[in-house]
Amino acid sequence: MTAAPLPEPSPGGASGDGWQYCAQGHKHWGLYGAAGLLVRSGDLVLLQHRALWSHHGGTWGIPGGARHLGESAEAAARREAAEESALDTGTLVETARFVDDHGGWSYTTVVVQAGEARPVEIRGGESVEFRWFAAPLLGTSEGPELHPGFAATWPRISAL
Numbered sequence: 238m239t240a241a242p243l244p245e246p247s248p249g250g251a252s253g254d255g256w257q258y259c260a261q262g263h264k265h266w267g268l269y270g271a272a273g274l275l276v277r278s279g280d281l282v283l284l285q286h287r288a289l290w291s292h293h294g295g296t297w298g299i300p301g302g303a304r305h306l307g308e309s310a311e312a313a314a315r316r317e318a319a320e321e322s323a324l325d326t327g328t329l330v331e332t333a334r335f336v337d338d339h340g341g342w343s344y345t346t347v348v349v350q351a352g353e354a355r356p357v358e359i360r361g362g363e364s365v366e367f368r369w370f371a372a373p374l375l376g377t378s379e380g381p382e383l384h385p386g387f388a389a390t391w392p393r394i395s396a397l
C-alpha cells in the first residue's frame with residue numbers, strides 16, 4: 238500500500254480563481270491563497286488604483302490576486318503584477334516578505350525593490366492607474382484611500 242501521490246506543483250496549472258473561507262470565517266478571493274507585489278523605490282511605494290467594478294473598487298492597493306494550484310506566492314505576485322501593469326517584474330529583487338496567515342487561507346505580500354520610480358502603465362481592466370506614493374503618507378488622512386486588506390497589513394509591512 239502506498240499513499241496517494243500529492244498533486245504535482247503546476248505553475249500555470251489549475252486556476253485559483255474563486256472564493257475561499259478561512260479558519261476565522263472570512264470569505265477571501267483565491268482558492269489556494271493570494272499574493273501581491275509591493276514595489277518600493279527608496280521611500281516611494283507603487284500603488285494600484287483599483288477599477289470601480291472590482292472588489293473595494295476605487296481604493297488603492299497593490300497588484301495581486303489568486304494563486305494557482307501549486308504556484309509559489311512569489312510567482313503569483315509577479316505574474317499578477319505583470320498582468321495588471323507594464324512593470325518588468327523579472328528585474329525586481331525581493332527584499333522582504335510578509336505572510337498574513339488566517340488558517341486555511343493566507344495572503345503573501347512580496348516586497349521588491351525597483352531601481353527607479355518610473356511611470357507604470359496599466360494592463361488589463363483591473364486598474365485605473367498606477368502611482369508612486371511617499372511611504373509615510375500611507376494610512377494617514379493626507380494619503381490615498383487604501384484597500385481595507387492592504388490598510389490592515391501596511392503598518393506591519395512598512396516596519397519590515
Ligand SMILES: [Zn+2]
Pocket residue numbers: 259260261262263264265339342
Ligand atoms: Zn480570513
